Amino acid sequence: MxxxxxxxxxxxxxxxxxxxxxxxxxxxxxxxxxxxxxxxxxxxxxxxxxxxxxxxxxxxxxxxxxxxxxxxxxxxxxxxxxxxxxxxxxxxxxxxxxxxxxxxxxxxxxxxxxxxxxxxxxxxxxxxxxxxxxxxxxxxxxxxxxxxxxxxxxxxxxxxxxxxxxxxxxxxxxxxxxxxxxxxxxxxxxxxxxxxxxxxxxxxxxxxxxxxxxxxxxxxxxxxxxxxxxxxxxxxxxxxxxxxxxxxxxxxxxxxxxxxxxxxxxxxxxxxxxxxxxxxxxxxxxxxxxxxxxxxxxxxxxxxxxxxxxxxxxxxxxxxxxxxxxxxxxxxxxxxxxxxxxxxxxxxxxxxxxxxxxxxxxxxxxxxxxxxxxxxxxxxxxxxxxxxxxxxxAYYRNKALMPEIKWIKGDEPFTPVNIKARKVKDNNVLLEWDKPFVKEGFSEPKFYVIYRCKNGEKIDINDPKYIFDVVKHPEYLIKIPFFKLKKEEYIYRITTIDRLNSESELSNPVVINQ
Missing domain, CATH: 3.20.20.80 (Glycosidases)
Known part of the structure; x- marks a missing residue:
C-alpha cells in the first residue's frame, strides 16, 4: 500500500x-x-x-x-x-x-x-x-x-x-x-x-x-x-x-x-x-x-x-x-x-x-x-x-485524428459549406452546416472536425491544439453560461473526415461571441 x-x-x-x-x-x-x-x-x-x-x-x-x-x-x-x-x-x-x-x-x-x-x-x-x-x-x-x-x-x-x-x-x-x-x-x-x-x-x-x-x-x-x-x-x-x-x-x-x-x-x-x-x-x-x-x-x-x-x-x-x-x-x-x-x-x-x-x-x-x-x-x-x-x-491532452488509409484510392473529401450559428434555448448556440450529398462510398463523411481559436488568431490545421471536437452529425451545440461577465469571440471552422480518414480543406469561418 x-x-x-x-x-x-x-x-x-x-x-x-x-x-x-x-x-x-x-x-x-x-x-x-x-x-x-x-x-x-x-x-x-x-x-x-x-x-x-x-x-x-x-x-x-x-x-x-x-x-x-x-x-x-x-x-x-x-x-x-x-x-x-x-x-x-x-x-x-x-x-x-x-x-x-x-x-x-x-x-x-x-x-x-x-x-x-x-x-x-x-x-x-x-x-x-x-x-x-x-x-x-x-x-x-x-x-x-x-x-x-x-x-x-x-x-x-x-x-x-x-x-x-x-x-x-x-x-x-x-x-x-x-x-x-x-x-x-x-x-x-x-x-x-x-x-x-x-x-x-x-x-x-x-x-x-x-x-x-x-x-x-x-x-x-x-x-x-x-x-x-x-x-x-x-x-x-x-x-x-x-x-x-x-x-x-x-x-x-x-x-x-x-x-x-x-x-x-x-x-x-x-x-x-x-x-x-x-x-x-x-x-x-x-x-x-x-x-x-x-x-x-x-x-x-x-x-x-x-x-x-x-x-x-x-x-x-x-x-x-x-x-x-x-x-x-x-x-x-x-x-x-x-x-x-x-x-x-x-x-x-x-x-x-x-x-x-x-x-x-x-x-x-x-x-x-x-x-x-x-x-x-x-x-x-x-x-x-x-x-x-x-x-x-499530458500526452493525450489534445485530440488526435486517426491515421489515413493511404493505400486505398478514394475521392477528395468534401469541404463543409453553409456554416451558420444560431441561438437556441438557454442562451446556447447551435453550429450547423450542410451535409455533402454523396452515395455510400469512400467520400461519405465519417466525421466532422471542429476547429476553434480566439478571434484574432489563425487556425493552423496541422496543430492538434486547435481541434475542438470530432462529431458524427453536421451540427454542434455550444453551451454558453447564462451569467458570464466577460464574453470572448471565437472563430470556428469545420472539415470533413471521409471513410479513409482523409481530411477536407477548412470551411469558411464563423465567429461566435460566448
Missing part, C-alpha cells in the same frame, strides 16, 4: 512537470489511440453476466464517455469471444457473457454491437469489431446451446489443453468463419474487422495439436515433416479470404490483426528480431503476419509488445524498431499491456511510473509507428499509480 502511494505521488509530480513543459504540444495530429474492450470472461464489459439491457447500456455509455474524456479515438470491441456473439448474429448464439446462459438474448432485447457503434460514432471514435476466430470453449464444462455449430459438426475441432477450438485445417471451418465476417460487414457500420493473436493455439509443452485427421484429409501434398508449413498455409488462406471478402463488400472497412509481439527470433531466422522469446507468432501460432502485411492482406498490425524497456528476452525498444521496419507502407500500431500495472507477480519494472510514458514517446519518435492500443479498458480505471490521469493531462 505504501509502495503504491509513493509511486502515485511520483507520478503526480511527473505529470505536473511534463504538463508544465508543454509535452502535449508535441503530440501528433494523427495518431491511433485505441483500447481493447474484452468480453470473454467479462474482463471489461459487461462487468458481469446477467445484467439487464439497461444496466449493460449504462455501462457502455460510461465506458465511452470515459474514453472520450481521455481523447481516445478507437474502440476494439470483442464481439465474438468463443464462437458466440455479442450481437444479433445470423450464425451463432448470443454469448453466455451477456446473460450467463449461451443463447439467451439481452432482456429487453437490443443489439449491443449497434449500441456500441452508434455510441462510438456519436463521440467521434471508430469501432472495430474484434473476433476470436477459432476458440469454442474456455473450459471443458462450458455448455453449448442446442444447434451450436460445434454441436452440429463435432468433427470440426478438438480440445487442446482445457480449451476447445475449431480446426483451421478444415476448409469448411474457414468458409463458415468467413460467412460470419461477411455478415457483420454487410449489416453493421463497423470501421474495421480485428483478429487477435489466437489462430492455432499457444503450444502446451508435451501436448501435440490433435489435427492428424484433418492433415491426412486436407494436406494438399504437404508431407508430415512439413506439417508446420501446412498449418501456416491454412491460416494464410484464411487471412487472404477474409480480406478479399471484406473489400468486396465495403472496401473502406479495415482489416487488422494483433499478433504476438515476436514474429521470429533472429537465432531462428536472420529476418527476425534480436530477441529470445520462448514462443513466436510464426513458429508457435503458425501465423506469418509479416507475409500478410507485405502482400497487403491486412490494413494494419498491432503487435502485442507487452514487455518493458531492457527486458532480457524481449526488449520493448528492439521490438518497436523491428515492427516499424516491417510496416510495408501500411499502418503499424503498438499494443501496450496496461494490465501489467496491476498484474500480480509482474516484473518490478512496471512499478516504475515512467515506463509507459517512455513507451509512448518512443512510439511517437518512430515515423513508421502510427500510435498505440491499450489492453484493456478496465485497466484504465483500476490502475493504482495515476497513469490514466497522466495520459489525460
Amino acid at each position: 505504501k509502495q503504491n502511494l509513493t509511486a502515485r505521488l511520483i507520478f503526480i509530480l511527473f505529470t505536473y512537470l511534463v504538463g508544465s513543459m508543454g509535452v502535449a504540444q508535441d503530440s501528433p495530429k494523427r495518431e491511433m489511440r485505441g483500447v481493447w474492450v474484452a468480453t470473454v470472461l467479462n474482463i471489461d464489459w459487461p462487468s458481469r453476466a446477467g445484467l439487464n439491457a439497461r444496466q449493460q447500456q449504462k455501462e457502455i455509455d460510461q465506458l465511452l464517455d470515459d474514453f472520450k474524456s481521455l481523447n481516445l479515438n478507437a474502440v476494439f470491441l470483442q464481439i465474438r469471444p468463443v464462437s458466440d456473439a455479442i450481437y444479433r448474429s445470423n450464425y451463432e448464439p448470443w454469448s453466455q457473457y451477456l446473460s450467463g446462459v449461451q443463447g439467451e438474448a439481452p432482456n429487453p432485447l437490443y443489439d449491443p454491437l449497434d449500441y456500441f457503434i452508434e455510441g462510438c460514432h456519436n463521440r467521434g471514435m471508430e469501432l472495430h469489431a474484434w473476433m476470436n476466430p477459432f476458440r469454442v470453449k474456455q473450459k471443458p464444462e462450458d455448455k453449448l446451446v442446442e444447434g451450436h455449430i460445434f454441436e452440429q459438426h463435432p468433427d470440426w475441432g478438438w480440445q487442446y489443453g482445457t480449451k476447445t477450438y475449431l480446426d483451421p485445417g478444415i476448409p469448411e471451418v474457414r468458409d463458415f468463419l468467413a460467412e460470419i465476417v461477411k455478415d457483420v460487414v454487410t449489416r453493421y457500420d463497423v470501421d474495421g474487422i480485428h483478429f487477435d493473436d489466437y489462430f492455432y493455439p499457444y503450444p502446451i509443452p508435451g501436448e501435440e495439436i490433435p489435427d492428424s485427421v484433418s492433415f491426412e484429409k486436407y494436406n494438399n501434398g504437404y508431407s508430415i515433416d512439413r506439417i508446420a508449413d501446412w498449418r501456416r498455409n491454412n491460416v494464410d488462406e484464411f487471412i487472404f479470404k477474409i480480406n478479399r471478402d471484406i473489400k468486396d463488400i465495403k472496401p473502406w472497412v479495415q482489416f487488422g490483426v494483433s499478433p504476438f509481439g515476436v514474429w521470429r527470433n533472429k537465432q531462428d531466422d536472420p529476418d527476425g528480431s534480436d530477441t529470445n522469446a520462448g514462443t513466436t507468432a510464426y513458429d508457435g501460432l503458425y501465423s506469418d503476419v509479416i507475409k500478410w502485411i507485405r502482400l497487403g492482406w491486412v490494413d494494419y498490425l498491432v503487435p502485442q509488445i507487452y514487455w518493458q524497456f531492457d527486458h532480457p528476452k524481449a526488449d520493448f525498444k528492439t521490438l518497436a524498431d523491428w515492427w516499424g521496419e516491417h510496416a510495408f507502407n501500411r499502418n503499424m500500431f503498438v499494443g501496450h499491456g496496461l494490465y501489467r500495472l496491476t498484474q500480480e507477480g509482474a516484473d518490478e519494472a512496471w512499478k516504475n511510473p515512467v515506463e509507459f510514458p517512455r513507451q509512448i514517446r518512443y512510439v511517437r519518435k518512430n515515423p513508421d509507428l502510427k500510435g498505440s492500443i491499450w489492453f484493456s479498458s478496465s485497466r484504465f480505471f483500476n490502475e493504482t499509480i495515476g497513469f490514466t490521469q497522466f495520459l489525460k493531462n
Whole structure:
C-alpha cells in the first residue's frame, strides 16, 4: 500500500512537470489511440453476466464517455469471444457473457454491437469489431446451446489443453468463419474487422495439436515433416479470404490483426528480431503476419509488445524498431499491456511510473509507428499509480485524428459549406452546416472536425491544439453560461473526415461571441 502511494505521488509530480513543459504540444495530429474492450470472461464489459439491457447500456455509455474524456479515438470491441456473439448474429448464439446462459438474448432485447457503434460514432471514435476466430470453449464444462455449430459438426475441432477450438485445417471451418465476417460487414457500420493473436493455439509443452485427421484429409501434398508449413498455409488462406471478402463488400472497412509481439527470433531466422522469446507468432501460432502485411492482406498490425524497456528476452525498444521496419507502407500500431500495472507477480519494472510514458514517446519518435492500443479498458480505471490521469493531462491532452488509409484510392473529401450559428434555448448556440450529398462510398463523411481559436488568431490545421471536437452529425451545440461577465469571440471552422480518414480543406469561418 505504501509502495503504491509513493509511486502515485511520483507520478503526480511527473505529470505536473511534463504538463508544465508543454509535452502535449508535441503530440501528433494523427495518431491511433485505441483500447481493447474484452468480453470473454467479462474482463471489461459487461462487468458481469446477467445484467439487464439497461444496466449493460449504462455501462457502455460510461465506458465511452470515459474514453472520450481521455481523447481516445478507437474502440476494439470483442464481439465474438468463443464462437458466440455479442450481437444479433445470423450464425451463432448470443454469448453466455451477456446473460450467463449461451443463447439467451439481452432482456429487453437490443443489439449491443449497434449500441456500441452508434455510441462510438456519436463521440467521434471508430469501432472495430474484434473476433476470436477459432476458440469454442474456455473450459471443458462450458455448455453449448442446442444447434451450436460445434454441436452440429463435432468433427470440426478438438480440445487442446482445457480449451476447445475449431480446426483451421478444415476448409469448411474457414468458409463458415468467413460467412460470419461477411455478415457483420454487410449489416453493421463497423470501421474495421480485428483478429487477435489466437489462430492455432499457444503450444502446451508435451501436448501435440490433435489435427492428424484433418492433415491426412486436407494436406494438399504437404508431407508430415512439413506439417508446420501446412498449418501456416491454412491460416494464410484464411487471412487472404477474409480480406478479399471484406473489400468486396465495403472496401473502406479495415482489416487488422494483433499478433504476438515476436514474429521470429533472429537465432531462428536472420529476418527476425534480436530477441529470445520462448514462443513466436510464426513458429508457435503458425501465423506469418509479416507475409500478410507485405502482400497487403491486412490494413494494419498491432503487435502485442507487452514487455518493458531492457527486458532480457524481449526488449520493448528492439521490438518497436523491428515492427516499424516491417510496416510495408501500411499502418503499424503498438499494443501496450496496461494490465501489467496491476498484474500480480509482474516484473518490478512496471512499478516504475515512467515506463509507459517512455513507451509512448518512443512510439511517437518512430515515423513508421502510427500510435498505440491499450489492453484493456478496465485497466484504465483500476490502475493504482495515476497513469490514466497522466495520459489525460499530458500526452493525450489534445485530440488526435486517426491515421489515413493511404493505400486505398478514394475521392477528395468534401469541404463543409453553409456554416451558420444560431441561438437556441438557454442562451446556447447551435453550429450547423450542410451535409455533402454523396452515395455510400469512400467520400461519405465519417466525421466532422471542429476547429476553434480566439478571434484574432489563425487556425493552423496541422496543430492538434486547435481541434475542438470530432462529431458524427453536421451540427454542434455550444453551451454558453447564462451569467458570464466577460464574453470572448471565437472563430470556428469545420472539415470533413471521409471513410479513409482523409481530411477536407477548412470551411469558411464563423465567429461566435460566448
